[in-house]
Amino acid sequence: MQLSQKEMMYLKDAKSQEELCVAKYTNYSQQVSCQQLSSMLKQIGQHEQKHLQTVQQIMQGQMPNVSSSGGQQQGMQFGQLSAQQGGGGSMSMQASGGGQGQQQQHMQHQMQAGHSGSGMSSSMGGQPLNDKQICEDLLTTEKAVAGLYNTATFEFTNPQLRQVLAHIQQEEQDHAYQLYNYMAQKGWYQAQ
Secondary structure, eight states: OOOOHHHHHHHHHHHHHHHHHHHHHHHHHOSSSHHHHHHHHHHHHHHHHHHHHHHHHHHHTTOOOOOSSOOOOOOOOOOOOOOOSSSSSHHHHHHHHOOOHHHHHHHHHHHHHOOOOOOOOOEETEEEEOOOHHHOOOHHHHHHHHHHHHHHHHOOOOOHHHHHHHHHHHHHHHHHHHHHHHHHHHOOOOOO
16 A cells, blocks of 8 residues: 555654553543543543554555444443443544644644643643643543544545544544533533
C-alpha cells in the first residue's frame, strides 16, 4: 500500500496525538478522585491504544481490521460502564462533517504548545488538576483529535483507509460524548 506524502503527514500527526491521548488517559486515570471516572478513563485509554496501533499499522503499509468485537456502544451513558466493555468498539463507519481544517490545526497547535516537554500537563501553577479540570482537558483533546481525523479522512484516496479513519473519528466523538455525559451529570458542563 503506497501512501502519499500528505497522507503520511496526517498519519504522523495522528500517531503523535494518539500517543498523547494514551499518556493522558493513563496518567489521569490514576489522578482522579472518582473511581467511576478512573474506570472510564482507563477504558477510553485502552481504545486510544488501539487507535495508536491502527495508525502504526497503516504507517507500515498494512491494512488494519476495524471490525472488532465487544467495545462501547454509541451514545453510552456514563452510568452504563461495566467490566464487560473492552476492546475497540464496533462503531458505525460514518464521518460527520463540519470540522474546518484551519480551526482544527489551530486547536491542535494550541494543544501541543500547552503540553510540550513531557507531553503531560498534570498541574497548573503547581496545583494538581481536579477532576473537573481533567475532564475539561480530555474533552478539549478529544475535540481536537476528532477534528484531525475528520480532515484526514477527506485527504486519503484509498476508500478502505478512509473508512478506517472515519471509524476512529467516530470513536473519538464517542469518547468526547462519554466525557460530556459525565461532566453534565456532575453539573460541570451546561449545554446552552
